[in-house]
Amino acid sequence: MAGQTLNPNLLLAVPLAPLAGAAIAGLFGTRFFGNMVGRKTSHTATILGVLIAFILSAMTLSDVIGGAGYNGTVYNWMTVAGLKLEVGFQIDALSAMMMCVVTFVSLMVHIYTIGYMAEDEGYNRFFAYISLFTFSMLMLVMANNFLQLFFGWEAVGLVSYLLIGFWYTRPTAIVANMKAFLVNRVGDFGFILGIGLLLAYAGTMNYQEVFAKREALAALTLPGTDWMLLTVACICLFIGAMGKSAQFPLHVWLPDSMEGPTPISALIHAATMVTAGIFMVTRMSPLFELSETALSFVLVIGSITALFMGFLGIIQNDIKRVVAYSTLSQLGYMTVALGSSAYSIAVFHLMTHAFFKALLFLGAGSVIIGMHHDQDIRNMGGLRKYMPITWITSLLGSLALIGTPFFSGFYSKDSIIEAVAETHIAGAGFANFAVLAGVFVTAFYSFRMYFLVFHGEERFGKAHGHDHHHAPAAAAHDDHAAHDSDAHHEEEEDAHGHHGLGPGEKPHESPFVVWFPLVMLAIPSVIIGYLTIGPMLFGKFFNGVVFVGENHHAMEKLGEEFHGPVAMAMHAFTSLPLALALAGVASAYYCYMINPRVPAWFYDKFRAIHTLLDNKYYMDKFNETVFAGGARLLGNGLWNVGDRTLIDGLVVNGSAKVVEWFSSLTRLAQTGYIYHYAFIMILGILGFLVYFLPFWHA
Numbered sequence: 102m103a104g105q106t107l108n109p110n111l112l113l114a115v116p117l118a119p120l121a122g123a124a125i126a127g128l129f130g131t132r133f134f135g136n137m138v139g140r141k142t143s144h145t146a147t148i149l150g151v152l153i154a155f156i157l158s159a160m161t162l163s164d165v166i167g168g169a170g171y172n173g174t175v176y177n178w179m180t181v182a183g184l185k186l187e188v189g190f191q192i193d194a195l196s197a198m199m200m201c202v203v204t205f206v207s208l209m210v211h212i213y214t215i216g217y218m219a220e221d222e223g224y225n226r227f228f229a230y231i232s233l234f235t236f237s238m239l240m241l242v243m244a245n246n247f248l249q250l251f252f253g254w255e256a257v258g259l260v261s262y263l264l265i266g267f268w269y270t271r272p273t274a275i276v277a278n279m280k281a282f283l284v285n286r287v288g289d290f291g292f293i294l295g296i297g298l299l300l301a302y303a304g305t306m307n308y309q310e311v312f313a314k315r316e317a318l319a320a321l322t323l324p325g326t327d328w329m330l331l332t333v334a335c336i337c338l339f340i341g342a343m344g345k346s347a348q349f350p351l352h353v354w355l356p357d358s359m360e361g362p363t364p365i366s367a368l369i370h371a372a373t374m375v376t377a378g379i380f381m382v383t384r385m386s387p388l389f390e391l392s393e394t395a396l397s398f399v400l401v402i403g404s405i406t407a408l409f410m411g412f413l414g415i416i417q418n419d420i421k422r423v424v425a426y427s428t429l430s431q432l433g434y435m436t437v438a439l440g441s442s443a444y445s446i447a448v449f450h451l452m453t454h455a456f457f458k459a460l461l462f463l464g465a466g467s468v469i470i471g472m473h474h475d476q477d478i479r480n481m482g483g484l485r486k487y488m489p490i491t492w493i494t495s496l497l498g499s500l501a502l503i504g505t506p507f508f509s510g511f512y513s514k515d516s517i518i519e520a521v522a523e524t525h526i527a528g529a530g531f532a533n534f535a536v537l538a539g540v541f542v543t544a545f546y547s548f549r550m551y552f553l554v555f556h557g558e559e560r561f562g563k564a565h566g567h568d569h570h571h572a573p574a575a576a577a578h579d580d581h582a583a584h585d586s587d588a589h590h591e592e593e594e595d596a597h598g599h600h601g602l603g604p605g606e607k608p609h610e611s612p613f614v615v616w617f618p619l620v621m622l623a624i625p626s627v628i629i630g631y632l633t634i635g636p637m638l639f640g641k642f643f644n645g646v647v648f649v650g651e652n653h654h655a656m657e658k659l660g661e662e663f664h665g666p667v668a669m670a671m672h673a674f675t676s677l678p679l680a681l682a683l684a685g686v687a688s689a690y691y692c693y694m695i696n697p698r699v700p701a702w703f704y705d706k707f708r709a710i711h712t713l714l715d716n717k718y719y720m721d722k723f724n725e726t727v728f729a730g731g732a733r734l735l736g737n738g739l740w741n742v743g744d745r746t747l748i749d750g751l752v753v754n755g756s757a758k759v760v761e762w763f764s765s766l767t768r769l770a771q772t773g774y775i776y777h778y779a780f781i782m783i784l785g786i787l788g789f790l791v792y793f794l795p796f797w798h799a
Contacts, residue, residue, distance in 0.1 A: 105164070105167075105168065105169040105170075106169065106170070106171055107161060107164060107165075107169050107170065107171040107192055109171065109173065109175055109190065111157055111160075111161075112157075112161065112171060112175075112190050112192060112243070113175060113190075114153065114154075114157055115154045115157045115158055115161070115200060115204075115239055115243070116154070116236050116239035116240050116243065117236075118149075118150040118151070118153040118154045118157075119147070119150040119151050119154050119207070119232045119233070119235040119236045119239070120150070120232070120233070120236040121146075121150055122146045122147035122148070122149065122150025122151065122228075122232040123147065123150070123228075123229045123230075123232035123233040123235075123236060125138065125142070125143065125146040125147070126138075126142075126143035126144075126146055126147050126225050126226075126228040126229040126232065127225075127226065127230075127232075127233065128229075129142075130143040130225030130226075130228070130229065131225055131226050131229070136225075138225075140224050140225060143224070143225040143228050143229070144211070144214070144215055144224075144228050147211055147228040147229070147231070147232040148208070148211045148212065150232060150235075151204060151207050151208045151211050151232065151235055152208055154200075154204045154207075154235065154239065155201070155204035155205055155207075155208050158197070158200035158201045158203075158204045159201055161192060161197050161200060162197040162198060162200070162201050165192065165193060165194055165197040166194075166642075170192060170193050171190055171191070171192040172189075172190070172192070172193075172245055172309065173189060173190065173245075174187045174188070174189040174245075175187075175188050175189055175190055176188040178248075183304075184300075184304070184305070184306070185305075185306070185307070186248050186306070187246065187248070187249075188249055189244070189245040189246055189249065189307070190243045190244070190245055191243070191244065191245030191308060191309075192243065193645070193646045194642050194643050194644075194646050195380070195383060195448065195643065195646045195647070196242050196243050198448070198452060199242040199380055200239060200242060200243065202372065202373075202451075202452055202455045202456075203235065203238050203239060203242065203372075203373050204235065204239070206367070206368060206372040206373060206455055206456070206459045206622075207231065207234075207235040207238075207368060207373070209459065209463070209618035209621055209622055210231060210364045210365075210367055210368040210459070210463070210618070211228070211231060211232075212614055212617060212618050213364055213367075213463055213466070213614065213615055213618040213619075214227060214228065214231065214364045215614040216470075216611060216612045216613075216614035216615035217362065217363060217364055217466055217470065217615060218362060218364070221362075223267060223268075226267075227264075227267060227362065227364075230260055230263050230264050230267070230365075231264070231364065231365065231368060233256075233260050234257060234260040234261070234264070234365075234368065234369065234373075234374070236256075237253050237256035237257045237259075237260055238253065238257055238373050238374065238377070239253075240252060240253040240256065241253025241254055241256075241257060241377055241380075242377075242380060245307060245308055245309070246306045246307045246308060247296045247299070247300070247306040247308070247311075248306050250381065251292070251293065251296060253377075254289070254292065254341070254345065254377065254381075255289065257345075257369075257373075257374045257377060258282070258285050258289070258345070258374075261281060261285075261358070261365075261369050261374055262278045262281060262282045263278075264361050264362075264365040264369065265277050265278035265281050265357075265358045265360055265361040265365070266278030266279075266360075266361070267361050267362055267365070268360070268361075268362070271360065273360050274360040274361070276357070277354075277357040277358055277359075277360040278358075278360070278361075280353070280354050280357055281354035281355075281357070281358050283354075284344060284351055284353060284354040285344045285345065285351075285354065286344075287340075287344060287351060288340055288341050288342070288343050288344015288345060288351050289341055289344060289345075290340075291336075291337045291338070291339075291340025291341050291343075292337065292338060292340065292341020292342075292344070293341075294337040295334045295335070295336075295337030295338035295339075295340075295341065296338070298330065298333065298334040298337065299311055299318075299334050299388075302318055302321060302330060303318060308384065311388075312387045312388070315331070315387055315388055315391060318330060318331050318334075318388075318391075319331050319391045319392075329392060329394070331388055331391050331392050331395075332392040332394045332395050334388070335385070335388055335389050335392050335395035336394075336395050336398055338381065338382070338385060338388075339378075339382060339395065339398065339399055339402075341378065341381070342377075342378025342379070342381055342382055342436075343378065343402060344378075345374065345375065345377045345378040345381075346375050346376065346377065346378030346379055346432050346435075346436065347375055347406075347428075347429055347432055348378070348402050348403065348406045348432065348433065348436055349402060349405045349406045349409065349410070349433075350720060352406060352410060352429050353717070353720050353721060353724065355370055355375065355425055355428065355429055356413075356422055356425045356426060356429070356717075358370055358425075359419070359421040359422055359425050363421065363462060363463070363465060363466030364463070364466065366421055366424070366425070366462045366465075366466075367458075367459040367462035367463050367466070368459070370425060370428055370462075371424075371428050371454075371455065371458035371459050371461075371462050372454075372455035372456075372458060372459045373455070375428065375432055376432075376435070376451045376454075376455065378436075379432070379435045379436065379439065379447055379448070379451050380448070380451070382399065382436075382439045382444075382447075383439065383444045383445075383447060383448050383647060386444045386647050386648045386649070387648040389439075390442065390648055390649060390650040390653065391650070393527075396439075396440050396441075396442065396526055397526050397527040397528050398440075399436060399439050399440035400436075400437060400439075400440025400441060400524070400526065400527075400528045400529065400532050401440070401527075401528040401531065401532070402436060402440075403433045403434070403435070403436025403437035403438075403439065403440055403532070404433065404437055404528065404531050404532040404535035404536070405433070405535070406429060406430070406432060406433030406436060407430050407431075407433025407434050407436075407437055407535050407536055407539045408430075408433070408534075408535040408536075408538055408539050408542070409718070410426050410429035410433060411426065411427075411429075411430040411539050411542035411543055411546065412542060412714055413426045413429075413714055413717060413718075414426035414427055414430065414542070414543075415542065415545060415546045415549065415714070416711065416714050416715060417546075418477050418478055418479055419476045419477065419478075420465045420468060420469065420476050420477075420478050420481075420550065420554065421462070421465055421469075421476060423478070423546060423549075423550045424458070424461050424462055424465055424550075427458070427461070427502065427543065427546065427547065428458055430539060430542070430543060431450070431454050431458065431502075431543075433535075433539075434450060434514065434517050434536060434539070435447045435450050435451055435454070435517075437517060437521055437532050437535070437536055438450060438516075438517045438520060438521075440524075440526075440528070440532070441517075441520045441521050441523075441524040441526075441529070441532070441653075441655050442524070442649050442650065442653035442655055442656070443516070443517065443520035443655050443656055443659075444643075444647045444649070445637060445638050445642075445643045445647050445656065446513065446516045446517055446520055446638060446656075446659075447517075448637075448643075448647075449512070449513045449516065449630075449633070449634070449637050449638055450513035450514065450517060452513075452629070452633075452637075453501070453509040453510055453512065453513045453625075453626075453629055453630050454510065456501075456509065456622050456625040456626045456629060457497075457498045457501035457502055457508075457509060457510055457622075457626035458498075458502070459622055460494060460495075460497070460498040460501075460619060460622035460623055460626050461495065461498040461499065461502065463615075463618055463619055463622065464491055464494055464495035464498060464619055465495075466615075467488065467611040467615050467616065467619065468481070468484065468488065468491060468495075468554060468608075470611050470615065471484065471487065471488050471491070471608035471609060471610070471611060472561060472601065472602060472608055473601055473602050473606075474601070475561070475601040475602065478550055478553045478554055479553070479560065480560055480561050480601065481553060481554045481555075481560060481561060482553060482554070482555075482556070482557045482558050482559050482560045482561070483555070483556065483557060483558065483559040484554055484555050484608055485555040485556060487607055487608040487609060487610065488608060488609070488610045488611070489610065490610060490611075490616040490619060490620065491610065491611060491616065491619065492555050493623075494616075494619040494620060494622070494623040495551065495555070496551065496555075497623045497626055497627055498622075498623065498626055499547045499548065499550075499551050501626045501627065502543060502547050503540070503543055503544040503547055503548070503682045503685065503686065504540065504543075504678060504679070504682055505682070506670040506671075506673045506674065506679065507627075507631060507666075507670045508626070508627055508630065509625065509626055509627065509628065509629045509630030509631070510626075510630065511630060511670065511673065512630035512631065512634040512666065512669065512670075513630060513634075514540075514678075515669070515673060515676075515678055516634070516638060516659060517536060518536050518537065518540070518678055519659055519662075520655040520656070520659060521533050521536050521655075523654065523655040523658045523659065524653075524655050537677065537678065537681065538681075540678045540681040540682050540685070541681040541682070541684055541685040541688075542685065543682075543685065544681070544682040544683070544684070544685025544686050544689070545685040545686075545688055545689050546689075547685075547689075548685065548686045548689035548690065549689045549692070549693055551689075552689060552690060552693045552694050553693055556694060557693070557694055561601070561602045561606075561608065562602045562603065562604055562606045562607065630666075631666045631670075634666050634669070635663075635665065635666065638656075638659070638660075638663070639659070639660045639663050
């Protein structure tokens with residue numbers, strides 16, 4: 102099996118199958134071609150396409166584990182002055198694993214959507230979008246060159262924009278998708294600069310050809326500066342990852358993207374698109390390893406995101422926004438692992454996180470269905486007995502998220518914490534503090550949400566849908582929290598007609614198509630870490646794919662201390678992270694189940710901090726004032742000076758005034774009297790004679 106080349110036609114079928122499904126649902130299932138096919142055909146075609154992609158991806162992964170691989174051109178688009186622009190695949194352990202994660206999570210989301218979007222008019226359009234997204238993401242992870250990577254990168258951004266603004270009649274959704282689009286443009290500008298630098302100095306877009314020249318590139322400096330060329334290129338590439346993977350300060354789009362339907366929150370903002378940046382940096386590990394400065398930058402940005410985004414999750418009341426901030430925090434953990442040169446751990450956490458975070462989002466969606474589209478956790482409570490499957494799967498997802506021993510999240514999260522402890526580059530001290538403090542914060546906000554939703558007093562079905570005085574577990578301090586939450590609910594009411602449970606109504610378990618994906622995602626959320634940590638982190642799975650420099654020893658140290666998944670889990674019972682996680686859960690239980698006066702006391706004593714968190718560190722206001730305000734000032738200046746004064750005033754109106762002045766002079770001669778014209782003709786002839794008389798005499 103070793104050295105075997107994979108069949109390129111089968112590989113091509115992986116992204117094309119979802120694309121075909123998207124075409125059927127998006128062209129024939131919508132008004133574009135006159136609604137030729139119905140809902141059943143649309144969801145069958147798209148699910149079948151993603152199912153084929155998943156089966157082929159699983160077969161590919163199996164072959165790759167057996168030693169097979171593929172790196173070649175599938176289609177040569179054009180050659181310009183020796184530069185090849187082509188579509189090509191590089192299939193190795195990293196891309197095969199990503200293909201399986203993307204297609205499996207996408208398949209579960211497709212099935213779930215049948216139930217979640219059942220009442221929505223845009224049903225077929227939604228299936229077309231999520232299938233098109235799957236195609237875009239597969240093209241991104243399978244790429245063997247920067248051109249195709251950039252195509253996939255921009256395509257997932259475009260589809261994300263369409264999905265966030267899916268309910269396009271809502272003003273909040275339109276603002277959110279425009280925000281996502283603009284913030285990603287900032288990151289993508291850095292990304293294309295990084296690609297341009299590598300292209301300019303390596304002369305190629307092919308990954309392997311660029312990596313082959315890395316030693317020569319490492320010796321170069323950026324013209325006109327003493328900066329290392331690779332440092333600048335890697336930081337530019339990482340700025341692209343900061344946009345796509347929502348790292349501070351380009352994270353502001355992700356919480357707002359919860360305006361889209363819940364299935365896309367699970368697909369895009371938990372499992373696939375936001376991990377594109379993590380995947381890309383891992384793919385570029387041969388370049389990043391040659392720049393300590395770039396790694397340090399990655400480490401610090403990741404640490405800030407991991408800790409400070411977690412704090413914001415504590416005060417959220419919208420069930421989806423809590424999970425959204427949790428995603429930001431976990432993406433920060435992955436980025437910290439990248440900065441610690443522990444690329445395989447970052448990708449390992451990417452994989453485990455994809456399952457349990459998709460599960461938590463879909464679980465939140467199931468709760469929203471049961472609550473008749475009420476997303477405020479202050480109106481929930483006691484749902485455990487009404488929605489047993491949603492309850493147990495959400496509990497498993499929460500346990501995986503906080504790093505409970507033997508659960509998948511434990512193996513990846515603990516490995517990140519240990520890797521940071523072994524790292525000695527600039528910023529490692531802060532990173533170490535951030536990932537440890539983040540453990541407590543994660544456990545606290547996860548179980549705050551869990552207890553308020555599934556346990557305690559039933560706070561739904563009251564006469565006043567938003568009377569938060571009924572919520573003892575949160576009333577005193579949370580009442581002040583999510584101002585935008587209530588506006589959001591009004592929008593929900595517009596979109597779905599009926600909002601919240603009426604007096605006497607009880608929630609109910611979601612239909613089979615909704616809870617089946619929850620169960621299917623809960624299984625890997627529990628066991629996948631245990632099964633795969635050995636080969637993925639300390640085996641030969643990533644050999645030849647992920648490159649770690651000789652002076653970075655974090656992975657070696659972890660390998661020496663690793664004695665199997667059971668020993669690792671048993672050792673955790675005496676470690677600090679587990680103590681912090683337990684403290685977080687216990688604190689949440691005490692504050693929200695036993696003594697609700699504690700959060701109220703904190704609110705009164707630390708009102709300034711609460712205001713800071715409630716305003717999301719004023720990042721939105723800063724962007725609004727500095728960037729949007731600056732753009733408006735510049736725009737007004739260009740309009741007033743450039744457009745009105747120079748173009749309209751001087752060029753357009755000025756030229757008209759010159760013509761008008763000249764014509765006013767010529768008008769004086771146009772009297773209409775024949776004898777005036779005769780007199781002027783005589784004067785003209787006289788002038789003519791006088792002027793030319795000397796020539797005739799000569």
